[in-house]
Amino acid sequence: MDRISALRNIEDALAAFEHGEMDLATMEQRVRGVLRTYATEFADNALxxxxxxxxxxxxxxxxxxxxxxxxxxxxxxxxxxxxxxxxxxxxxx
CATH class of the missing domain: 3.10.20 (Ubiquitin-like (UB roll))
Structure with a gap:
């Protein structure tokens, strides 16, 4: 997942929370998942x-x-x- 995709996914989670489409715990879980995926997918570079x-x-x-x-x-x-x-x-x- 690249940075732009991660930011879009986080923005989608925030928007869903703001519109009452998900609760805080679900939003936190989704954002945490996005961040963990982003942070662990560095296979194409030296990091x-x-x-x-x-x-x-x-x-x-x-x-x-x-x-x-x-x-x-x-x-x-x-x-x-x-x-x-x-x-x-x-x-x-």
């Missing part, structure tokens, strides 16, 4: 999505990076505090 597991300050955090080492660096920058975690690549399947 991939990586998820942190560990300390609460970073657990579940997903970043896009060229390598596991770069993902680890980005997560450390975002955490703004010392923490312990592992990094695993997120597959689109």
């Amino acid at each position: 991939a999505a990586y998820r942190a597991s560990g300390d609460a300050s970073v657990d579940g955090l997903v970043v896009v990076a060229a390598s596991r080492a770069q993902a680890r660096e980005r997560i450390l920058e975002l955490s703004e505090q010392p923490c312990t975690f592992t990094v695993e690549r997120v597959d689109s399947s």
Whole structure:
């Protein structure tokens, strides 16, 4: 899914919510699905999505990076505090 498709899908979900065609929980689920699909479909370039597991300050955090080492660096920058975690690549399947 490219960026424009992702934005259109999110806009469609927002419009449906605004028109009363779906509830908040459904809209959140749809938007979350769009974002997860977008973030994990980097097969055609050098980037991939990586998820942190560990300390609460970073657990579940997903970043896009060229390598596991770069993902680890980005997560450390975002955490703004010392923490312990592992990094695993997120597959689109």
